[in-house]
Amino acid sequence: MNELEKALPDNGSVNPQPAIQAESSSTENDVQQCEPAMCNAMANDQAETPESEDKSADDTNAAQHKYFEMTKDELISSLQNIIDAKEANRHKEVAMMKQAFYILRNAELEAEAMKFAEEAEDGANFVSAPDPCEARFKDLLASFREMRNLFLEEEEKRRLENLAKKNEIIDKLKAIAADIDNINLYITEVRQLQEDFKAIAEIPAGAVNETWKNYQTVVEQIFDCLKMNKELRDLDFKRNLAIKRDLIEQARMLTSEEDVINAFKKLQALHDLWREAGPVAKEHREEIWNEFKELSTVINKRHQDYFEARKEAEQTNEAAKTAICEEIEAIDIDAIKTFAAFEETTETIKKMQARWKELGFASRKANNALFTRFRKSCDNFFARKADFFSRTKEELASNLEKKTALCERAEALQNSTDFKKTAEEIVALQAEWKTIGSVARKHSDAIWQRFMTACNTFFDARKKDMASRRHEENENLAAKRLVIEALKAIPADAGRQQVIETLKEQQTRWNSIGHVPFKMKDKLYEEYRNAQNAVRENFDLRESRARMNRFEEQLAGLSNDERRMASERNKLTRAIEQKRNELKTFENNLGFLNIKSKEGNSMLREMERRTQRIKDDIKELEQKLAMLNNKADK
Numbered sequence: 001m002n003e004l005e006k007a008l009p010d011n012g013s014v015n016p017q018p019a020i021q022a023e024s025s026s027t028e029n030d031v032q033q034c035e036p037a038m039c040n041a042m043a044n045d046q047a048e049t050p051e052s053e054d055k056s057a058d059d060t061n062a063a064q065h066k067y068f069e070m071t072k073d074e075l076i077s078s079l080q081n082i083i084d085a086k087e088a089n090r091h092k093e094v095a096m097m098k099q100a101f102y103i104l105r106n107a108e109l110e111a112e113a114m115k116f117a118e119e120a121e122d123g124a125n126f127v128s129a130p131d132p133c134e135a136r137f138k139d140l141l142a143s144f145r146e147m148r149n150l151f152l153e154e155e156e157k158r159r160l161e162n163l164a165k166k167n168e169i170i171d172k173l174k175a176i177a178a179d180i181d182n183i184n185l186y187i188t189e190v191r192q193l194q195e196d197f198k199a200i201a202e203i204p205a206g207a208v209n210e211t212w213k214n215y216q217t218v219v220e221q222i223f224d225c226l227k228m229n230k231e232l233r234d235l236d237f238k239r240n241l242a243i244k245r246d247l248i249e250q251a252r253m254l255t256s257e258e259d260v261i262n263a264f265k266k267l268q269a270l271h272d273l274w275r276e277a278g279p280v281a282k283e284h285r286e287e288i289w290n291e292f293k294e295l296s297t298v299i300n301k302r303h304q305d306y307f308e309a310r311k312e313a314e315q316t317n318e319a320a321k322t323a324i325c326e327e328i329e330a331i332d333i334d335a336i337k338t339f340a341a342f343e344e345t346t347e348t349i350k351k352m353q354a355r356w357k358e359l360g361f362a363s364r365k366a367n368n369a370l371f372t373r374f375r376k377s378c379d380n381f382f383a384r385k386a387d388f389f390s391r392t393k394e395e396l397a398s399n400l401e402k403k404t405a406l407c408e409r410a411e412a413l414q415n416s417t418d419f420k421k422t423a424e425e426i427v428a429l430q431a432e433w434k435t436i437g438s439v440a441r442k443h444s445d446a447i448w449q450r451f452m453t454a455c456n457t458f459f460d461a462r463k464k465d466m467a468s469r470r471h472e473e474n475e476n477l478a479a480k481r482l483v484i485e486a487l488k489a490i491p492a493d494a495g496r497q498q499v500i501e502t503l504k505e506q507q508t509r510w511n512s513i514g515h516v517p518f519k520m521k522d523k524l525y526e527e528y529r530n531a532q533n534a535v536r537e538n539f540d541l542r543e544s545r546a547r548m549n550r551f552e553e554q555l556a557g558l559s560n561d562e563r564r565m566a567s568e569r570n571k572l573t574r575a576i577e578q579k580r581n582e583l584k585t586f587e588n589n590l591g592f593l594n595i596k597s598k599e600g601n602s603m604l605r606e607m608e609r610r611t612q613r614i615k616d617d618i619k620e621l622e623q624k625l626a627m628l629n630n631k632a633d634k
Helices: 003-007 037-045 057-067 072-084 091-119 132-178 180-199 205-254 260-276 282-329 339-358 364-413 419-435 441-488 496-512 518-558 562-592 598-633
Strands: none
Touching: 057 091, 072 091, 072 132, 091 132, 132 180, 132 205, 180 205, 205 260, 205 282, 260 282, 282 339, 282 364, 339 364, 364 419, 364 441, 419 441, 441 496, 441 518, 562 598
């Protein structure tokens, strides 16, 4: 049975006064004293303070007084608020609400019974009327019990987790207590574990005493070990102090030894022995270390002064040689492009070599590396110089040979009349000329003048030809405009033969006329095509109207001859189907047509025109079929 079930009776009976009982928890307080000084810092961490009590008696009485002054509806509303807020820890207040509710309900029942006794006949049994408030209140109590049970389950789970954490801390403390030799190293960790143990709050009530007993036992074991180790530690401190004082005396003797290097080596050995010796008591640590450190400083200073005097000259030479290396390495050999520049740089490097010879040795570690570095830089320059001289002479000769070949090719093209193709070739020769490097100065002007003379000869001739061609293209433009005007001048009522002959004549005339200015070509052709289409569309429209008039006359002659009308209907249907198949073929061909030229564009326009003509034919045939069907219906 959970706490709520204990607090809330299942039946409807209530006590005259609600019983309020505060929860209590045991207090665990067992402080272990530790005699050694090392343990004093830990003595205050061995007590664990339990949880505090619930609300005070005054607060409880105030809450009780509040609920016993409420009506049944107010009690139901208050209980509903507690459930909505999921405040499962207010089970004591819910118990008070139940007591207050049933005090009110019992009073009502008692009043009903008394009234029944006064009014009822002898032998009748009293049956109370159902109370909706009581049913609602019981439902809310059931909901609260369910919520409280879930809450208690979570609380029990949390307490078990806390117990596991405390047992884990106890296990760690047991492991520390088992490592007796190093117990002093764990003082800080033990303090933290004690804090962690105290920080963990509630655990299952049945495990409180045993857990606390296990914890106290292992802490006492740790403190006992600390006390024993301190006594052994004091003896060890005395022995280590004697060893370190002897090392100090040996170091004092080294401060007056003439062989500075030997004294320095012996000091390193004394430092090794010092590190191997264990610690001393805290009150002596700083004193003896400062004394040993001061003697070490004296010996190190003598060693440092000895080498600084020798290193100073080596460092000066090293800096000077490094500067020479950096100076020669800073020379940008790739930027040297002429014979004179190479000769000037050669004199500079010879001066650097002379300065190098005047300097003494650098340090043993750096001297050989610096010489190798300087020698490599010098050798690199003179190798690059030799290569430049050889390569430049060959390159100048090769460039002269290439440019002479370009001059010959330009001279072979200078009188060509195929201006478009030749212009592209001359431009390509000029571009190739720019990619060829320079030639010897004595040949530079002459070879350039030869090349430019051949190029200018060609371009002057092309300029004169282009002027003549522009005049001819303008004349062709005027002639083609006359063709367009002639097409536009065809009368709208011209006969079939006249229209056909005029179209053929003007098309032949258009094709015989030469080129027009390039920028006018497309626009002019578009005007020509539109003029042709306008003539064809006008002619086709007149022809279509004439055919429709003839078909109407033909229908009038059929009268009521159903056989001939059926024959004509079949004829028209087959014609429509044939035209539709033809249209589908043209549309498929249009999807595969690849247009990449003027001829391709012209073909596309022609196919589009023929496709539109087929669509017009289909429309005309469908109109005829509709006229025939209307005639048959009449």
